Amino acid sequence: MSIVSRIIAHPWCGSDDRVSPPGRLVNRGLHQSRQGRLHWHVLVGLVMLIAALPSQAIEPDAGWQEALQEARGQSVYFHAWGGSEQINRYLAWVAERVDEEYGVTLRHVKVGDIAEVVSQLQAARLVGRHDSGNVDLMWVNGENFAALKHDGLLWGDFARHLPNASLLRESPSISMDFSVPVEGLESAWGGAQLVFIHDTATVKSPPRSATALLEFVRDGGRFAYPAPPAFHGTTFVKQLLIELNAGKATSMALYDPVTEANLEAVTAPLWAYLDELHPLMRGAGESWPVSGEMTRQLLDDGELDIAISFNPNAASAAVANGQLPDTVRTYVFDQGTIGNTHFVTIPWNARAKAGARVVANFLLSPEAQARKLDPRHWGDPTVLDLSRLRAADKAVFAGIDVGVWSLAPGSGSVLAEPHASWTEALEAAWVERYGQ
Amino acid sequence: MSLPARTVTAMKPIIMLRHRGLVWLLVSLFMLPVLLGLCGTVAPALGFTPTFAPGDGFAQILTDPRLLPALGLSTFTGLLATFLVLAITVMALVCVHDTRWWSWMNAAIPPVLAIPHAAMAVGLVFLLAPSGALVRLVSPALTGWERPPLDWIVPDAQGWSLIVGLVIKETPFLLLAAIAQLPALDVDASLRIGRTLGYAPARCWSRLILPRLYPRIRLTLLIILAFNLTVVDMAILLGPGNPPTLSVLLMTLVNDPLSRAAASAGALLLVAVVGLSFLLLFALEIFVSGIARRRRQSGVRGHGFSALRVLGKGVVMLILSTSLVTMLLLLVWSFTRRWRFPDAFPAQWTLSNWSTRTDVLMQPALTTLIIAMCVAALAISTAIAWLELERRGAAPRLDGIWFVPLLVPQISLLFGWQAVALWAGLDGTWWMVVYTHWLYTFPYVILILAVPWRELAPEWGHAAHTLGAGDWRVLWRVRLPMLIRPLSQAAAVAVAVSVALYLPTLLIGAGRHQTLATELVTSVGGVDRRVVAALAVLQSILPLLAFVLALMVPRWQSRRLARQSTRSLTRTAVA
Numbered sequence A: 001m002s003i004v005s006r007i008i009a010h011p012w013c014g015s016d017d018r019v020s021p022p023g024r025l026v027n028r029g030l031h032q033s034r035q036g037r038l039h040w041h042v043l044v045g046l047v048m049l050i051a052a053l054p055s056q057a058i059e060p061d062a063g064w065q066e067a068l069q070e071a072r073g074q075s076v077y078f079h080a081w082g083g084s085e086q087i088n089r090y091l092a093w094v095a096e097r098v099d100e101e102y103g104v105t106l107r108h109v110k111v112g113d114i115a116e117v118v119s120q121l122q123a124a125r126l127v128g129r130h131d132s133g134n135v136d137l138m139w140v141n142g143e144n145f146a147a148l149k150h151d152g153l154l155w156g157d158f159a160r161h162l163p164n165a166s167l168l169r170e171s172p173s174i175s176m177d178f179s180v181p182v183e184g185l186e187s188a189w190g191g192a193q194l195v196f197i198h199d200t201a202t203v204k205s206p207p208r209s210a211t212a213l214l215e216f217v218r219d220g221g222r223f224a225y226p227a228p229p230a231f232h233g234t235t236f237v238k239q240l241l242i243e244l245n246a247g248k249a250t251s252m253a254l255y256d257p258v259t260e261a262n263l264e265a266v267t268a269p270l271w272a273y274l275d276e277l278h279p280l281m282r283g284a285g286e287s288w289p290v291s292g293e294m295t296r297q298l299l300d301d302g303e304l305d306i307a308i309s310f311n312p313n314a315a316s317a318a319v320a321n322g323q324l325p326d327t328v329r330t331y332v333f334d335q336g337t338i339g340n341t342h343f344v345t346i347p348w349n350a351r352a353k354a355g356a357r358v359v360a361n362f363l364l365s366p367e368a369q370a371r372k373l374d375p376r377h378w379g380d381p382t383v384l385d386l387s388r389l390r391a392a393d394k395a396v397f398a399g400i401d402v403g404v405w406s407l408a409p410g411s412g413s414v415l416a417e418p419h420a421s422w423t424e425a426l427e428a429a430w431v432e433r434y435g436q
Numbered sequence B: 001m002s003l004p005a006r007t008v009t010a011m012k013p014i015i016m017l018r019h020r021g022l023v024w025l026l027v028s029l030f031m032l033p034v035l036l037g038l039c040g041t042v043a044p045a046l047g048f049t050p051t052f053a054p055g056d057g058f059a060q061i062l063t064d065p066r067l068l069p070a071l072g073l074s075t076f077t078g079l080l081a082t083f084l085v086l087a088i089t090v091m092a093l094v095c096v097h098d099t100r101w102w103s104w105m106n107a108a109i110p111p112v113l114a115i116p117h118a119a120m121a122v123g124l125v126f127l128l129a130p131s132g133a134l135v136r137l138v139s140p141a142l143t144g145w146e147r148p149p150l151d152w153i154v155p156d157a158q159g160w161s162l163i164v165g166l167v168i169k170e171t172p173f174l175l176l177a178a179i180a181q182l183p184a185l186d187v188d189a190s191l192r193i194g195r196t197l198g199y200a201p202a203r204c205w206s207r208l209i210l211p212r213l214y215p216r217i218r219l220t221l222l223i224i225l226a227f228n229l230t231v232v233d234m235a236i237l238l239g240p241g242n243p244p245t246l247s248v249l250l251m252t253l254v255n256d257p258l259s260r261a262a263a264s265a266g267a268l269l270l271v272a273v274v275g276l277s278f279l280l281l282f283a284l285e286i287f288v289s290g291i292a293r294r295r296r297q298s299g300v301r302g303h304g305f306s307a308l309r310v311l312g313k314g315v316v317m318l319i320l321s322t323s324l325v326t327m328l329l330l331l332v333w334s335f336t337r338r339w340r341f342p343d344a345f346p347a348q349w350t351l352s353n354w355s356t357r358t359d360v361l362m363q364p365a366l367t368t369l370i371i372a373m374c375v376a377a378l379a380i381s382t383a384i385a386w387l388e389l390e391r392r393g394a395a396p397r398l399d400g401i402w403f404v405p406l407l408v409p410q411i412s413l414l415f416g417w418q419a420v421a422l423w424a425g426l427d428g429t430w431w432m433v434v435y436t437h438w439l440y441t442f443p444y445v446i447l448i449l450a451v452p453w454r455e456l457a458p459e460w461g462h463a464a465h466t467l468g469a470g471d472w473r474v475l476w477r478v479r480l481p482m483l484i485r486p487l488s489q490a491a492a493v494a495v496a497v498s499v500a501l502y503l504p505t506l507l508i509g510a511g512r513h514q515t516l517a518t519e520l521v522t523s524v525g526g527v528d529r530r531v532v533a534a535l536a537v538l539q540s541i542l543p544l545l546a547f548v549l550a551l552m553v554p555r556w557q558s559r560r561l562a563r564q565s566t567r568s569l570t571r572t573a574v575a
Helices: A003-008 A022-044 A046-052 A064-071 A085-102 A114-126 A142-150 A163-167 A210-218 A231-245 A249-255 A260-280 A292-301 A314-321 A353-363 A366-373 A391-398 A420-434 B003-011 B013-045 B057-063 B067-096 B101-114 B117-128 B133-138 B160-185 B187-196 B201-230 B233-238 B246-254 B257-298 B306-334 B358-391 B410-424 B430-455 B459-466 B471-482 B484-500 B503-509 B516-523 B529-574
Strands: A075-081 A105-111 A137-140 A186-193 A195-199 A306-309 A328-331 A337-345 B336-338
Touching (some): A064 A353, A075 A114, A085 A105, A085 A353, A085 A366, A085 B358, A105 A114, A105 B516, A114 A137, A114 A142, A137 A142, A142 A337, A142 A420, A186 A353, A195 A292, A195 A314, A210 A231, A210 A260, A231 A249, A231 A292, A231 A306, A231 A420, A249 A260, A292 A314, A314 A328, A337 A353, A353 A366, A366 A391, B013 B057, B013 B257, B013 B358, B013 B410, B013 B430, B057 B257, B067 B101, B067 B160, B067 B246, B067 B257, B067 B306, B101 B160, B101 B306, B101 B484, B101 B529, B117 B160, B117 B306, B117 B516, B117 B529, B160 B187, B160 B201, B160 B233, B187 B201, B201 B257, B233 B246, B233 B516, B246 B257, B257 B410, B306 B336, B336 B529, B358 B430, B358 B471, B358 B516, B358 B529, B410 B430, B410 B503, B430 B484, B430 B503, B459 B471, B484 B516, B484 B529, B516 B529
Parallel strands (some): A075 A137
Antiparallel strands (some): A186 A337, A195 A306
């Protein structure tokens, strides 16, 4: 079976009776692991007995006072992408604040790709570790959320019971994550949009569409994108896919679960495009930047003319930090670029669920959201409805200057993410074609 | 084996029994992760654990289209890098020995060895990239480049960057091992005899010294070969990404339950690759020694090529100085605010990379330091215990087995050990991480300590026994103080090894223990280059500090002893 068809056979890509339902898988896992544990008790004795003690359970909709009480003194392991130093520092600030305010110790576990954590949770489920898991809170969206939801690896509807959830904006991208209903299983954290950064000192008028980009590299423009499954790379490929199918009969297929037949039809123009683009890129399609951040670095070094970011305010932050010259500007393609919402969620086997809830609620507070929007700290768009805030909080948001280097408000529309199942199918197809 | 020790143990059968328990405890502590780890890799690969790692691992990995390119890349980089390491080591010995560069080279090796792999790899990218420091230094004045050239890329798709990194990092290791063997070979006498017989100096080396030296450094060479074929952190930082080397490919597979069987099967393939490479090396050895024997017997005297000598000297100096320059470059970047191409030097400097990022830097530094110190203490005390048991005749010499963790690919052992830890619910625990670090530091520590421990004249102990001291007192007051120099060196090596370890922390720590090594590898490509530089500087400073301390402690000790003896002398005189 090719990689692609194996992915398509993945349970949440449609019904397929070759895959056993998750319940059965879990039961077998439990049985096996009990035997394993018995064996291990003999070997490690007491240690295991202590580890196996059941932890106190709190419900996702438990009263807030109860959650606050239980959270005090807990250590929350927050697994979040650690690839951006600004975000890491923002989370360090969050850790300080939740410690002051609620007595919760927040530890940021920096991961390269959150899909690894999804796999870890699946592995934990297979060996039957239903409590005291290693992950208390995780940063997630899209196909990873879809996988967690499908496999029953999430705690429950905690998000709608957070006090600050009442401040959230009404938006389809907050209630549906890559066309998968959220149902309170994850709590919105921020918005994002695919943007491009260029240096006006070297490139006066950057390419504003997929075809213009191809023209640009033909004329010696320096361009490269991170190799999928790095998520900036995957998003860029999805952007191309939407644009190359625009106005065609295939364009709506992207918002339904992927099938082998429509994958082939929809991606045919994409492969033709990439086959032409890759040899002209920096690295000639053999060496790739590893992340969006790295394209930013290479733009500053002069090895690239265009950087890719998923944060409309990234350039302002980078200029303020001395990481980009102040001649850079941010722009999007004329037809718009992909945007989405990112979330945090709590796994079913989390050790410090109450603490994780308290942290998730703090992340939604006007204080935390305003600081997150400020390009000096991160520059990530808010998910709050500003009209629902108190006057003082509104004033804080109004006082934030995103700077001329950021994406000008109202320039270019936001395109919706394709259905979650497309992500993995596209990545696998891309790797099969270009990853060898 | 000393006589009094044997009498003591024979007289006290209970102690002997306790000793035997200790011997078994130490051996099983050491072998447990090795054996369980290998079982934990073999079982999923063969499909014995279908719920934990479903599917036919070998079928999956063998049909993976990335396998062949990854395998080719691993063997190409691993074999070529090892060959270059050996060639340059020989060149260093032949061309630098007996010149004024020799002492400089000897002084440069320990600090270069102390630089952790990840830090070195990061620095090399900063140095060699088209927009890197080397090009900046000569542009646009010499090159005319106003923008970085497009002619090469670091890391490149063919693996040359990785080879450069491996050669720079591993050559000092083999060189140190070779230099340590020279006194035993009485090189000066061999050179004198050779010259008297009319051989050029290079011929003296190839005819008289290298054939005797090679068997003594063979094991080190095998360790380097296994390392080069299977390294993960350097291959992530310097190797091609798409497809990566086999070990990096396996790392992307192991965390997904659906491909864990494939990862385990791949890890066994890696063992086979290493094994075959060892065989290849042995075959080459036989072939080369055959030729060498014939040439030795031919009696041709030949003459030296001074141009070659200069070239050899140049290559060796280049390698050692690149390491030091790389460190300097990291230091510069960590204090840089703006440094754009093609400026030769930073335009703006700042302290803020350090001062405003203390939380990002200090937390992993502290974790690294605490783990390293515990591991060093543990490794030193277990090594002393073992060597002391060995000296008292309670334990056999097992020098062979200590090498096993260094010869088995880390991935192949740790995939299984991680699976075992996961199964037992022990992954992510701090002591498991320390235990696994100990497994990889203990071999170095015991091998460093073994020779001085065995060679220390037993008469000192006999004298103390005669004066009424017991075994413990002899150990504590006589042997350990006399061996303070190798002990502190071994501790420094333990710290250096632990600080550089990436895979054990990553796989066993479940992401809960972020050391400078894991932090550095995750940060590269994403995090601000200036902060990455600061992390790399920190990672290099810790082992350097350990080595400086290892030099200072014996001096303080001897100064204190000198003071004490003067005092007691004065006291005797007064009395």
